[in-house]
Amino acid sequence: MKGRIFSVVGGMFLLTVCSKGDRSAVQAAPPATQPAAEVSAAGGTITGKVKFTGTAPRNPTIDMSEEAACKAKYPTTPTEENVVAGPANALANVFVYVKSGVPAGQTFTAPTTPVVLDQNGCRYHPHVLGIMVGQPLEIQNSDPVLHNIKAIAKANRPFNVSQPGAGMKTTRTFSAPEVMVNLECNVHGWMHAYAGVRPDPFYAVSKQDGSFTISGLPPGTYTIEAWHEKFGTQTATVTIAGTESKTANFTFAAR
C-alpha cells in the first residue's frame, strides 16, 4: 500500500520534472571547449552595400494615441520599420553574416560588453541587431509605460519578461546560434526587433546607406548570407587569402 502510493507519487514527480521543453536556468555559460582563436584586426574584411530594386512598399504609420507617453516623443507621426530605405534605394537593417566557412573547431569568446536593446518611444532601438552566443543582451526601458519583451526562438529558450517602468533593465543571453530570434512587445503590437545570434563575431547590420563591414576573417572561403525581414535572404561566396578587403553587394527585389 505504502509502496504503491510512493511509486505513483514518485512517478508523477518524474513525469513533471523530466518532461520535454523545460530547460534549466536562462543564463547559460558561454561555450568554452577549446582555446579561443585569435580574432586579429589584421584578418581579412568583407564590405559591401545592400540595395533593392523596384518600389519599396509604404511603411504603415503607427497610431500611438493609446499610449500618450510614447506619442509625445514624436514631432511627426512615426512609421513602422519594415523597409528602411536610404538614398539611391539603399537598404538598411539587413543582417549580413558568415553562414559557413569558418574553420571547424574554432571557437570565439563572446565579449562581456552587452548589446543594448532600448525601448524608447514604444520602439526598439536598434530594430535589427547581431549578438554572439553567450554575450549579454541588456534590455532597457526608456519609456514610463509597460513593455514586455517576448523572445520567440527555436534553437534558444524563449523568454517573456516585463518592464513596467522607466529605468528597468533585464539581461539575457542566448545559448545557441539562431537567425533570427524574433522579439516583440504584446502591449504595443507594432514593436518588433530581430536578433541574429552567431557563434562568431563575423556579422554586421547594414546602415542607412546600405553599407556593412565584416572584419577579422581568417583566410578561407566563406558563404555570406544577407537577411531582410521583408525581402528574404540572399547568399554570396567570398574567398579571403590574407588581410585584403573583398566586396560583396546584395540586391533584393522589393516585394
Add this chain to the structure above:
Amino acid sequence: MTTVAHAPTAAHHAPMSFWRKYIFSTDHKIIGIQFLFVSLFFLLVGGLLAMQIRWQLGFPGKPLPGGGILPESMVSGGVILPEYYIQLVTMHGTFMVFFAIMPLLVGVYANFLIPLKVGTHDMAFPRINMWSFWLALLAGLIMLAGFFVPDGAPRAGWTMYAPLSARPDLSGATISQKLWSISIVVLGLSSVMGSVNYITTIINHRAPGMTWFRMPLSVWALFITAILAVLALPVLQGAAIMLLFDQTLGTHFFDPGAGGQPLLWQHLFWFFGHPEVYILILPAMGMVSDIIANGSRKPIFGYHSMVFAIIGIAFLGWLVWGHHMFMSGMNPTLGSTFMVSTLLIAVPSAIKVFNWLGTMWRGNLRFHVPMLNAIGFVSMFTIGGLSGIFMAATPVDIPLHDTQFIVAHLHYVLFGGSLFALFAAIPYWYPKMFGRMMSERIGKVHFFLTFVFYNMTFFPMHIIGMGGQMRRIYDPTIYDFLKPQQPLNEFISYSAFALFAVQLLFAFNFLWSLKFGKKAPQNPWEDNGMEWSLPNPAPHGNWDKTPNVYRGPYEFSAPEAGDKDYLPQYVKLPTDRDPVPAPLPAGGH
C-alpha cells in the same frame, strides 16, 4: 459493550515512542493538531502574499520594502513585476483556500472533534486518517515548491482558467503549473481519505444514546461537509489531470484549435468550486452554533431547522456553479436557471442567521473570546451573504463580475466568516488539545482590533468594485476611471497592514499558551459536549469504556440542570435511563 453506572472515564494506554505518539500517529487528536500547526503555517504564507499584493495595489510601482531579497524574476529594483504580481494573487488564493481554511476547518476539527463528540475512541480507519495528514502536507510542499522552480509559480488565478493555465508559452509558468496539478491530485486524495473516515465514524460509531438528532451541529456540519468533499474533490482532481495531460501528453481538452473547449475547464472547476465554498463555511457555521449556544446559555434556537438548513445548503450547492460563469459566454438561458438556484440558496443561510439571533435572544450572554468571535462571525457572514445577492441577480452581475466587489464578497464570507469562526474555535477547543487556556485578555484585544481593521480593509472594496476596478490588475492608475479611487486603495492597504500586524497577537497567544497558558480545568466553558467528560488534554483512546449519551447537545439552562445552567450530554440524572446500545454489525468489532 456494557452500560456504565458511573461517569465516563479516560482511557489509559501503554507508553509509545515519541515518533509513534506525536509524528506518525494514528490518533485522531494528534492528527488534528498536526493539521493545526501546518495549516497555521500556510495561513501565514497566504498572509505574507497578501501583504505584497496590497503593497502593489496601494502604491503601484513603488519598491517593496525588503523587496531587495527577491530575485530579479520577481522584482526590478524592488518594484514588484507584473508577472510576479499575478503569481501573488494566484498563490494567495490557492494557499488560503486549499492549505489554510479547508484544512483548518476540516483537517483540524473534523479530525479532532468527531470521535470525541460522538463518543468513540478514534476514527473508523485510523491509519488511512494518518495518511490523510501526510498527503496534505506533501501537497502543500509541492505547491510551495512552485515559487522555487525555474519560471516561478502558477499565475492564472486560483481558478486556473484554461487556456491560460494550459499554455506555458502564454502564461510563463512551466514546471510549477504541472506541480499545481500534482499537488491538487494529492490534496484531493487526502480530502477523500479524511471524508471516508468522518462519514463512516459518524454513521457507525456513535455512542449509545447519540441519535442523529442529538448530534451537535458542529458534527452535523462536518458530516455534510465530508459528503460534499468526497463528491467534489474528485471532479477537481479530474480537471487537474486533464490540465496536466494538455501540457505534458499533447492532449487538447481545453484547446479550441484542436476541438477542445475552454469553457469545459470552468464547468469542471466550478462544479467542484461551488461545493468547495460550502465546505469552507459549513464547519464554521456548525462550530459557531455550538459556541453561541454555550455563550448564550441557551439551547440552539431551531435545532431541526438548523440541520435541514445545512442539508439544504449542501444540496442546493450542487446546483449553483454556473453563477461563477454568467459572463463566460455560456448560453444565457443557463444564466437564468443558475440565477434561480443561487437566489434560493440565500434562504437556508438566512434561516441560520435568524436562528443564531434567536439563540442569543433572552439568553444570559457570556462574552468569552470564542463567543465574541462567534458573534463577529454572524455579523460579518451576514454582510458577505447579502453582498452575494447583488451578483446573483444576473444583470447586476454584469458590472460587478470580476471586480473588487467579488473580492470583497469572498473575503467577507471566508475571512469574516470562516476565519472568525476559527478564531472562536481555536481558543474554545485549545484546552482539550493542549491542557491549557489561551489568554482571554490577549484574545479580547485581538478580537476587537481584528474586527475593526478587518472591516476597514474589506468594506471599502465593495465601493472600489462598484467603481469598476477589475480583479487581478497590477496597476489601477492606468485607467482614468479608476484614478479617483486610488486614495481608497491606499486606505485599504494601510488597514490591511494593520490587520496583519494584529494577527501577531493571535500567533503569540497561541504559541506562548502552549507552555505558559493557565492550566485548564476539565470543562472551562461549562459546555455540554461529550469531549468535556475527558481530562485536558484528552488521552489517547479517549474513554476506556464507551460512554452513554442521555440528552441533546444544547441543554443549557434546562430546568433539570438545577442551579447549574448547563447539563452535559454524558451526565446521568436519577430520572435518566441507560440507552440501549446499537446491535453490533455482523462480524463487528
Add this chain to the structure above:
Amino acid sequence: MRWWLPDAGSTFAGPIDTLFLAILIITGIALVVVEVGLVTFVIKYRARPGRKAFYTHGSTRAEVIWTAIPAVTMVALGLISNHYWVLMKDKKSIPPNAYHVGVHAKQFEWQVTYPGADGKLGTADDFTVRNQLHVTVNEPIAVELSAEDVIHSFFVPEFRVKQDAVPGMHITAWFQATKTGEFEIGCAELCGMGHYKMRGRVFVHTPDEYKAWMAQQAAGGTE
C-alpha cells in the same frame, strides 16, 4: 473620490442601476435588522448575577416567517432580473438594425475591425484599428467578440457591458450608448502579465463625427 457606480453611459445603465439600488435597499434592511438585533441582544441579554436564560428550543412560527419572507423576496427578485437579463444577453434581443463591429482580443490588445464604407463586416473594405472602438451615439452596436489566445473579457464600465471573449467562440455583445465622449475599455478576465494594460477606449460620436472619422480612416490608414 468616487463612491458609487460609474456615470451611466448606455441604455442598460438605467435598469441595472435601479436593480442595484433595489437590492441595496432590500439587503440594507436585512443588514440593519440583523446588526441592530445583534447589538441589542448583546447589550440587553448580557449575563448578570441572578439572571437565567430563557429555556426554549425554538418556534416553528418564527421559522416559517423567516423562511417565507426571504424566499418570496428572492423569487420576485429573480423574475424581475430575468426580464432584463434576457434583454441584455439573449441573441434574439440584439436589435436587427445594430451596427456590427468585430473585436478580437489578444495578449495584450483589442483589435477592432470596422465594416468600412459598405457597412458589412467580412468584406474587402473592412479595416482594423488597435484599442479604439468608434461608435455612433444612440445607435445599437453589436460587438462580435473573439479571442486569439486566452480568455479575455470586454468591459466598458459606463455602459454596464461585460462579456468574456473565449478562444474558439464567437460571442456577440450589444449596447447602445446614450452620450458622446470617450470611455475606457478594460479587460475583465486575467489573461497574463499584461492583463492590466489591456486598456482601450470607446469614442462615441455624433453621426456626422462618425462619418468624418470613417472617411479619414479610408484615406489614411494607420497600424
